[in-house]
Amino acid sequence: MQTSSSSMPLPKRLIGFFAVMIALTAAVAVLGVILGMVGSFVSNGGGGVTWTFLTEFPRNNNTEGGIWPALAGTTLLVLLMTILGVPVGTATAIYLTEFAKQDSWFARSVRFAVNTLAGVPSIVFGLFGVGFFIQFMGNGLDSWLGTSSFGDGSLLWSAATLAVLTLPVVIVAVEEALRAVPRDLREASLALGATRWQTITKVVIPNAVTGILTGSILAVGRGAGEVAAILFVGVTYSSESIPTAVTEKFMHLGYHLFVLSTQSPDVDLTLPLQYATTLVLLGLTFLLNLTAILIRSRLRKR
Amino acid sequence: MEWSIRLVASASIVVIFLILLFVMREAATLFVGKSATTTQATSTGAPTADLAPESYNPDAEAAPASTEPDVYNPEAQDPAAAGSQGEPGAPGQFIYASKNPKYPEIYNPDTGLLPTDIDEVVEETASADTLAEQSVLSKLGGDAWQPVGEIPKFGVKPLLIGTFKTTSIAILIGAPLGILAALYVAFFARRRVREIVKPAIELLAGFPSVVIGFFCLVTVASYIQDVTGAPYRLNAIVGGIGLALAVIPIVFSIAEDALSAVPKTLREASLALGSTEWQTAYRVMLPAAAPGVFAAVLLGIGRAFGETMIAIMATGNAPLSSFSPLEPARTVAATIGSEMGEVVWGSEHYGVLFFMGVMLFVFSFGLNAITELYVKKRLIKKFQGQ
Amino acid sequence: MAKDLPLKIETHDFSFFYGAKQALHNITIGIPERRVTAFIGPSGCGKSTFLRSINRMNDLIDGTRVDGHMVVDGADVYSKDVDVVTLRRRIGMVFQKSIPFPKSIYENITYGLTLNERRSKSDLDSIVESCLRRAALWDEVKDRLHNSALGLSGGQQQRLCIARAVAINPDILLMDEPCSALDPISTGKVEELITELKDTYTIVLVTHNMQQAARVSDFTGFFLMGSLIEFDRTRTLFTSPSKKETEDYITGRFG
Numbered sequence: 001m002q003t004s005s006s007s008m009p010l011p012k013r014l015i016g017f018f019a020v021m022i023a024l025t026a027a028v029a030v031l032g033v034i035l036g037m038v039g040s041f042v043s044n045g046g047g048g049v050t051w052t053f054l055t056e057f058p059r060n061n062n063t064e065g066g067i068w069p070a071l072a073g074t075t076l077l078v079l080l081m082t083i084l085g086v087p088v089g090t091a092t093a094i095y096l097t098e099f100a101k102q103d104s105w106f107a108r109s110v111r112f113a114v115n116t117l118a119g120v121p122s123i124v125f126g127l128f129g130v131g132f133f134i135q136f137m138g139n140g141l142d143s144w145l146g147t148s149s150f151g152d153g154s155l156l157w158s159a160a161t162l163a164v165l166t167l168p169v170v171i172v173a174v175e176e177a178l179r180a181v182p183r184d185l186r187e188a189s190l191a192l193g194a195t196r197w198q199t200i201t202k203v204v205i206p207n208a209v210t211g212i213l214t215g216s217i218l219a220v221g222r223g224a225g226e227v228a229a230i231l232f233v234g235v236t237y238s239s240e241s242i243p244t245a246v247t248e249k250f251m252h253l254g255y256h257l258f259v260l261s262t263q264s265p266d267v268d269l270t271l272p273l274q275y276a277t278t279l280v281l282l283g284l285t286f287l288l289n290l291t292a293i294l295i296r297s298r299l300r301k302r
Numbered sequence: 303m304e305w306s307i308r309l310v311a312s313a314s315i316v317v318i319f320l321i322l323l324f325v326m327r328e329a330a331t332l333f334v335g336k337s338a339t340t341t342q343a344t345s346t347g348a349p350t351a352d353l354a355p356e357s358y359n360p361d362a363e364a365a366p367a368s369t370e371p372d373v374y375n376p377e378a379q380d381p382a383a384a385g386s387q388g389e390p391g392a393p394g395q396f397i398y399a400s401k402n403p404k405y406p407e408i409y410n411p412d413t414g415l416l417p418t419d420i421d422e423v424v425e426e427t428a429s430a431d432t433l434a435e436q437s438v439l440s441k442l443g444g445d446a447w448q449p450v451g452e453i454p455k456f457g458v459k460p461l462l463i464g465t466f467k468t469t470s471i472a473i474l475i476g477a478p479l480g481i482l483a484a485l486y487v488a489f490f491a492r493r494r495v496r497e498i499v500k501p502a503i504e505l506l507a508g509f510p511s512v513v514i515g516f517f518c519l520v521t522v523a524s525y526i527q528d529v530t531g532a533p534y535r536l537n538a539i540v541g542g543i544g545l546a547l548a549v550i551p552i553v554f555s556i557a558e559d560a561l562s563a564v565p566k567t568l569r570e571a572s573l574a575l576g577s578t579e580w581q582t583a584y585r586v587m588l589p590a591a592a593p594g595v596f597a598a599v600l601l602g603i604g605r606a607f608g609e610t611m612i613a614i615m616a617t618g619n620a621p622l623s624s625f626s627p628l629e630p631a632r633t634v635a636a637t638i639g640s641e642m643g644e645v646v647w648g649s650e651h652y653g654v655l656f657f658m659g660v661m662l663f664v665f666s667f668g669l670n671a672i673t674e675l676y677v678k679k680r681l682i683k684k685f686q687g688q
Numbered sequence: 689m690a691k692d693l694p695l696k697i698e699t700h701d702f703s704f705f706y707g708a709k710q711a712l713h714n715i716t717i718g719i720p721e722r723r724v725t726a727f728i729g730p731s732g733c734g735k736s737t738f739l740r741s742i743n744r745m746n747d748l749i750d751g752t753r754v755d756g757h758m759v760v761d762g763a764d765v766y767s768k769d770v771d772v773v774t775l776r777r778r779i780g781m782v783f784q785k786s787i788p789f790p791k792s793i794y795e796n797i798t799y800g801l802t803l804n805e806r807r808s809k810s811d812l813d814s815i816v817e818s819c820l821r822r823a824a825l826w827d828e829v830k831d832r833l834h835n836s837a838l839g840l841s842g843g844q845q846q847r848l849c850i851a852r853a854v855a856i857n858p859d860i861l862l863m864d865e866p867c868s869a870l871d872p873i874s875t876g877k878v879e880e881l882i883t884e885l886k887d888t889y890t891i892v893l894v895t896h897n898m899q900q901a902a903r904v905s906d907f908t909g910f911f912l913m914g915s916l917i918e919f920d921r922t923r924t925l926f927t928s929p930s931k932k933e934t935e936d937y938i939t940g941r942f943g
Contacts, residue, residue: 009804009805012804016578016580016581019580019583019584020486020490020579020580022482023482023483023485023486023489023490023583024486024490025482026478026479026480026481026482026483026485026486027482027483027486027487027491027499027503029479029483030479030480030483030503030506030550030554031499031502031503033547034502034503034505034506037509037513037514037517037521040517040521041513041517087310088310088313091307091310091311092310092311092313092314094307095307095308095310095311096311099304099307099308100311106308106312109315110311110312110314110315112671112674113314113315113317113318114314115670115673115674116318116666116667116670116671116674117314117317117318119601119604119666119667119669119670120321120608120663120666120667121604121607121608121609121610121635121662121663121666122608122610123608123610123635123638123639123659123662124321124325124608124659124662124663124666125321126638126639126642127325127328127638127642127655127656127659128320128321128324128325130328130642130647131324131325131327131328131656132320132321132324135324135328135647136324136327164317167313167314167317168314171314196304221508222508224510225508225509225510225511225512225513226510226511227510227511227512227610227611228511228609228610228611228635228639231610231639231642231643232642232643254510254512254513254611255512257512257513257516258512258515258611258614258615261515261516261519261520261615262519262614262615271520274516274520278513278516278517281510281512281513282509282510282513285508285509285510286505286508288508289505289508290505293501293504293505297501493750565787567783567785567787568787568789568790569748570745570748570783570787571781571783571787571789571849572789572799573745573748573776574743574745574776574780574781574783574853575776575777575780575781575799575800575803575852575853575856576773576774576775576776576777576778576800576803576856577773577799577800577803578773578803581803585799585803586789586799589790589791590789590790
């Protein structure tokens, strides 16, 4: 018997070649589109991203000038969102990893809810923002406090909507970090006579800080780019000033791009602005995601 | 301490109920008779009462209304709104300078007007009274979506067709690409290559959907029009490609997880039987990961039909009852996204939009329940026997 | 020793490296055709690594390297023009854990057969039956051939894996501790099967169980720290080992 000649007939070898090539082609195609997209934004928008573009107000019905209020509005929005959402997400993750019996009815329900929440279309969160935050909470607060500032779209309600939307992102990231904390560490702490709560605050959370950070960054990345959910809960296409109160409306990079590219009278005129805005928005989310990915991969190696 | 953290942890469950409750509550205005008292008005300030009394005529729509067989049948011609196109940010207008001046890409949902038929509006005779008295549900079952006008029409059929059309295109493009790329990364790529390709594709998941929508609007649309010669620059294919870009990273990362989770021993066993790497990948590993790959496609579908910004920006956003991929489409999500900002809160139109929100929620909930309860069990069963 | 028997597998100064770490040291051995050869030794001694070198399964691990010669049927397995796939089709392998594919019993058997050629249904049916009969599994599974193989017991799964390996009609069967995860009754059945199969196949068996080696094998090799300490007829090796290390091991002084 020979070992050297192949038993595989030529047609089969061809099929094998194509089977690998088609998978390779798919991967290359996806990468190509990503590179093409980024390349087009960089080459068309790169020149437009200047210091004045970042720091000026838009002028002349958004057809000239910069994106400062949109940049500032987005930043304020994600900061407020983080303050509202990350503690809840972290607490949920702590509950799921540290307290819950993994197959208990309650833990399974929470998990199911988190996964469901991750799959709900963002536009539904937008409707939820209108129905719950503005109509129910806002109007409720107004009639209770005798004010008239809560019953309308605002920075606060947009941030709250996004906090709900990004909740699963935070929970999943923090949970992963908490699971990476070795069991021995917990047991060592408990064996020294620490209570469960002391173990969590003194041992588990300090070890999971990077995870909480990753979760927050990912959430911020998601929130910064999310437009559909805030369309009717407080974003505005033009603003004379940076919001100074949480009940004010605000400008947002993503919405700004949306308005410029679809709703302005002469879209071609503002095309350079659109590209520059896209580049800023993409650069922002890209940086955030990249940071999170790097932190995460370091965490996984540990 | 434990009970308080348990309370916070239940937030996710509470939110699910709150979403259902409060989105439904707003939709409920439809069914409690409040709708009869509200009038339709838009924030553009176009006084609808001043409109020419043009109303829906089923006969007129059934017959070809104009020389263009696929023309969207306008219900109201609103010169005021048409004139207001000059206002920046006038809501609901989606304008894009077309390469082909014959078909300026203007669709104004306030008037239900497509550019091609501006000059070809057919005068319709009234059947207003009968329509106004129709029940909400039979209105939703209608054939046309023209929410603004003297007799608003809330037929969701064109929207469902549009959603179906764009979602199908997105999945037909996105699922094979995502799965094959996952197969490549999981089994064929060398480790160096894998460590670059995988995060690169996953980075696409972080692209804001407005950015993808913008890319489709300015780049993909021109390219597709050059290739296909489609009359409308923005159409279901362009939208479908945009949605596919949103679907690919989801399908990719879930499928890749599922493929990598197949025990390495299976690969060894297959190779030991004298099969090649590709035979092992396609005949053993892929079938073994099938439930996970199926879940990836389901979640991809969920992403595609619920995606709003890409659908608004790249599909042409016209509620046509056409299955042609080269014609514009309007999805349910895009309808909510583009009209919610202009409705009178509490009006019938408002209720209908919320009702569609409930539809989206229920559908995504169902998809998720299938993946959670069925697919994961299948996956576990597959590797543990019984 | 077995100079009178034709040799199926021969190695000369065969060494194996995981990166910088040498796992096998200059192994020289001749494994006779149509006999059962067992390798024993403490865990980590290299016996499995040696087994997996025969059909080049170690190629799958990054950063491995071999030195010396591994000759099967007179041809060097590691020479450049060898097609690994063809090689593996001639050398069947059964693993420590039974690894049925998540497919039906029937599909598990036919998997290797249909990789490169089409075969008629009746052809496949008869091969499936004969392989399952050879593996002494036919009577237990004949009514549920199209059920998932994962529904079988551990012992049945392992016999299915043997049937699957036999189906592609190899000359050599490599068995890597095939009974270590099985209960005594299943082990007995697999051992019985090995004895029956040795008329047709050259069987190389790695086991941590000396009684098993004594029961089923004709020849036994003792590995220690990556070296082949002693290789002889099983009876000779167990009754009058020539090396001190072998004696220490089989009398239970270590390992």
